[in-house]
Amino acid sequence: MDLLIILTYVAFAWAVFKIFRIPVNKWTVPTAALGGVFLIGALILLMNYNHPYTSLAQKAVIAIPVTPQVTGVVSDVTQKQDIRIKKGEILFRLERTRYQARVERIQADLMTAIHNVHVLKGQMDEAIANTSHVSAERDRLFKEYQRYLMGSQAKVNPFSERDIDNARQDFLAQDALVKSSVAEQAQIKSQLDSVVNGEQSQVVSLRAQLSEALYNLEQTVVRAPSNGYVTQVLIRPGSYAAALPLRPVMIFIPEQKRQIIAQFRQNSLLRLKAGDEAEVVFNALPGRIFSGRLTRILPVVPGGAYQAQGTLQSLSVVSGSDGVLAIIELDPDSEVDALPDGIFAQVAVYSDHFAHVSVMRKVLLRMTSWLHYLYLDH
Structure with missing residues (x-):
């Protein structure tokens, strides 16, 4: 320029x-x-x-990598590639036989567990009745045994030692049955008392497993997270899709406000303020000027961002990573919306200082736009 x-x-x-x-x-x-x-x-x-100017600007867009939540073989893929689709429309499907079978198996186990709870309640009632019965019989035999003991202490003993011993053994045997019945009753009661949120614990566990299985079954159908479009659909029926975050199978571009990301020199920072007027020219639209506003300056320089690693970190010296990033929002324009996302541009920002000099920048920016007819490299 x-x-x-x-x-x-x-x-x-x-x-x-x-x-x-x-x-x-x-x-x-x-x-x-x-x-x-x-x-x-x-x-x-x-x-x-x-009035800063930069030739490093781009029509930026946020992309969402699409990764299935479950693993399986692709059975169906949308044909709407690079076409606007609505939120909830199907992007692709996975084979669901395995996940459907797991749902049905857990449903069967859940029905069995619920039935077992009713069986346990019946067994509890039976155990209580049995305990009452054997306790009554034990009390009767105890009284019989006491009668034999009292008879043995009389002057004339009408009972033999054998009769007394048999009465004692019958009482002890019945007392053992009472203890066994009480233990069985306590065991059944402990199973019934293992309750979570008002339900037996095994039933609660199976309900949780069923919810997870139903969720996984639902995830075999991958849908659009919002309005937008998918591009470069490379999967086909028969492809294997894994639930790995590092292996997305599709890229989804959501509908969003079209923004220009521009990289300025660091010495332009004193004259870049939110709200300043901005103009943008695109290589793909020679001779056209598009107006907008500088909305904000990103609070970090790309070359100054560091991550924890296994080695000592030195200063970043990568060329082109030391610029200040600014976001430009353009006024609504159908021609800009029709441009491919990611296309490059040049941006000029006009501050309030020496406003009369901005005329030169505007003229030069228009000359730059006209030069795009010549297919010149910048």
């Missing part, structure tokens, strides 16, 4: 020499050259400092 200013001045000086027939000699040529150096130098410094 500085070259355009110099060439413009050279053309203007040549026209002045020709129109006014100024003689070319050792005084006029150095005067024009030195005057151009001071004039152009001052204008370039004022313009570059107060």
Whole structure:
């Protein structure tokens, strides 16, 4: 862009020499050259400092990598590639036989567990009744045994030692049955008392497993997370899709406000403020100028971001990573919306300082846009 200013001045000086027939000699040529150096130098410094420009800008868009939550073989893929789709539309399906079978198996186990709870309640009632029965029989035999003992202590013992021993053994045997029945009753009660949120623990566990199985079954159908489109769909029926975050199978581009990300020199930071007027030109649209606003400056420089590693970290010296990133929001325009996401652009921001010099920047930006007709590399 500085070259355009110099060439413009050279053309203007040549026209002045020709129109006014100024003689070319050792005084006029150095005067024009030195005057151009001071004039152009001052204008370039004022313009570059107060109205920053960058050729490093891009129509940025946030992409969502699509990774299935479950693993399986792809059975069906959407045909709507690079076409707007609505939230919830199917992107692809996975074979669901294995996940359906697990749901049905857990459902069967759950029904069995619920039935077992009713069986346990019946067994509990039966155990209580049995305990009452054997306890009554034990009490009767105890009284019988006591009667034999009291008879043995009389002057005339009507019972033999054998009768007394049999009565004692019958009582002890019945007492053992009572203890066994009480233990069985306690065991059944402990199973019934293992309750979580009002339900038997095994039933709760199976319900949780069923919820997880139903969720996994539902995840065999992968849907659009929002309105947008998918691009470069490379999977086909028969492809294997794994639930690995590092292996997405599809890229989804959600609908979003179209923004321009521009990278400026660090010495432009004092003249970049949110709300400043901005203009953008695209390589793909020669001769067109698009207006917008600088919305914010990102609070970090890409080259200054570090992550914990197994080695000592040194300063980043990667070329092109030291610029300040700014976000430009363009005014609504159908031509901009029709451009492919990720396309490159050039941006100029106009501050309130030396506003009259911004006319030069605007003229130069339009000249840059016209040069795009020539397929020049920048």
